[in-house]
Amino acid sequence: MTEKSISSQKQTFVTASRQGDLLLVFLLLACMLILTCYRLRVYFQVTVVEVSVIRVAPDGGQERLPTPKQFRRMPIAVQPPPVVLDVLERRIRTYMDSSSLLSEAEPGTRFKWLIRYAFNSIHLDSQRVLLFKTDEPH
Amino acid sequence: MNRTDHSSFNRLEQFLFAPVDPAYAAVFRIALAAMLAVVFWPYEGMGLVLGVYRVPALPYLYKHIFLAMPYWLLILAVLTFFGAGFSPRVLGFLLVALLLPLVFLIGRQPSRQILLFTLVFFSLLRSDARLSLRWGRQGPQPVTTGPMWPIRLIQLQLSVVYGVNALAKTTPEYLSGQILMGMSKMLPNFLVNLSDGYLHLGPLAIPVTILAIASVITEYTLAIGFWFPRLRIATAVLGVSFHIVLRFIIKIGMLDWTSMFLYLVFLLPFDRPFNQQFPEKKYNQDSNPNYLPRSYT
Numbered sequence: 001m002t003e004k005s006i007s008s009q010k011q012t013f014v015t016a017s018r019q020g021d022l023l024l025v026f027l028l029l030a031c032m033l034i035l036t037c038y039r040l041r042v043y044f045q046v047t048v049v050e051v052s053v054i055r056v057a058p059d060g061g062q063e064r065l066p067t068p069k070q071f072r073r074m075p076i077a078v079q080p081p082p083v084v085l086d087v088l089e090r091r092i093r094t095y096m097d098s099s100s101l102l103s104e105a106e107p108g109t110r111f112k113w114l115i116r117y118a119f120n121s122i123h124l125d126s127q128r129v130l131l132f133k134t135d136e137p138h
Numbered sequence: 139m140n141r142t143d144h145s146s147f148n149r150l151e152q153f154l155f156a157p158v159d160p161a162y163a164a165v166f167r168i169a170l171a172a173m174l175a176v177v178f179w180p181y182e183g184m185g186l187v188l189g190v191y192r193v194p195a196l197p198y199l200y201k202h203i204f205l206a207m208p209y210w211l212l213i214l215a216v217l218t219f220f221g222a223g224f225s226p227r228v229l230g231f232l233l234v235a236l237l238l239p240l241v242f243l244i245g246r247q248p249s250r251q252i253l254l255f256t257l258v259f260f261s262l263l264r265s266d267a268r269l270s271l272r273w274g275r276q277g278p279q280p281v282t283t284g285p286m287w288p289i290r291l292i293q294l295q296l297s298v299v300y301g302v303n304a305l306a307k308t309t310p311e312y313l314s315g316q317i318l319m320g321m322s323k324m325l326p327n328f329l330v331n332l333s334d335g336y337l338h339l340g341p342l343a344i345p346v347t348i349l350a351i352a353s354v355i356t357e358y359t360l361a362i363g364f365w366f367p368r369l370r371i372a373t374a375v376l377g378v379s380f381h382i383v384l385r386f387i388i389k390i391g392m393l394d395w396t397s398m399f400l401y402l403v404f405l406l407p408f409d410r411p412f413n414q415q416f417p418e419k420k421y422n423q424d425s426n427p428n429y430l431p432r433s434y435t
């Protein structure tokens with residue numbers, strides 16, 4: 001058996017050749033890197049949010065209500081602020097539609113939802129306000 | 139080609155194309171089948187990611203096929219045969235097709251993605267040379283398992299997972315501890331309260347910034363350490379300790395188990411030097427395992 005034939009026997013390839021294998025290595029590596037680098041980063045950012053609900057009576061008197069539990073801790077907080085605020089706003093609207101807050105309040109009452117937030121910081125220096133009004137008295 | 143080039147080339151050849159030890163490939167195949175069953179098995183609270191709802195037919199397919207019990211039983215059956223070594227290449231790729239839709243379920247997404255890539259890479263090998271069923275199969279049992287490079291890709295994936303996480307956390311906000319404090323306040327799966335800037339362990343109060351820096355250094359070490367054979371055991375011990383400590387701080391589903399499972403690809407001695415495959419022929423007088431005859435180039 002010649003040296004050349006021995007060395008070729010020693011090799012095992014997934015495809016028929018070394019070139020084919022190397023091409024496959026780089027293709028698979030590229031796919032893995034593209035998908036891994038973006039999707040597999042975990043717990044590296046946070047949007048800190050503090051939600052408070054204030055009832056404003058028709059005479060202007062304000063009362064702070066307890067924040068519903070589902071707005072205190074949220075798994076979605078690992079996303080950046082636009083995503084978190086979008087989801088949060090939708091949940092607040094759903095909550096107001098399904099709760100009895102508006103229907104049981106005196107006409108002219110407003111509910112102010114104050115969302116204070118910050119990205120990657122616990123200093124909440126930005127805010128957004130959502131206002132819900134009961135029907136005005138006729 | 140000079141002597142140095144030749145030596146580097148040989149090392150690269152050994153790194154990518156050294157034959158995989160059939161016994162360890164079989165052991166890993168069985169372990170991978172078991173791990174896939176654990177990570178992909180349905181659990182309470184499973185749901186579809188929002189993107190699925192954008193394609194009209196997909197929710198229907200998920201409801202009536204992918205999330206139906208017969209589909210899971212089919213996966214379990216294929217996994218059993220794969221683990222038993224019955225045509226592992228064919229069944230491996232069949233499993234990839236069957237498991238792919240389940241990567242898009244809420245929860246365990248990272249661990250499912252990692253294991254799916256592992257399955258793709260591993261299925262390129264003939265892992266049925268040892269510990270395998272051969273019911274009704276014709277022809278001789280395969281002698282070789284294949285080259286090392288699919289195993290190298292699995293190893294690289296583990297390093298990339300730790301590496302990208304370490305890089306993503308190498309920011310002033312994370313290293314100052316602000317992000318950990320914010321997460322402990324916001325995330326329901328955080329088990330400790332760090333909002334005052336300290337981790338309280340009995341009489342000890344560890345500043346969060348030290349925790350943040352330590353976790354990033356650990357992740358860099360885990361990304362690199364496994365590539366040095368002498369540091370492998372120490373790196374694995376560090377990794378296991380890191381994930382055990384994390385379990386007291388945050389509940390992160392299966393990702394830590396999946397990462398620790400992949401330590402096997404570094405700890406099992408998969409690669410056999412070229413000249414061990416043909417023990418009857420001695421290639422080199424000084425028994426250098428990296429030796430290749432000149433005609434090889």
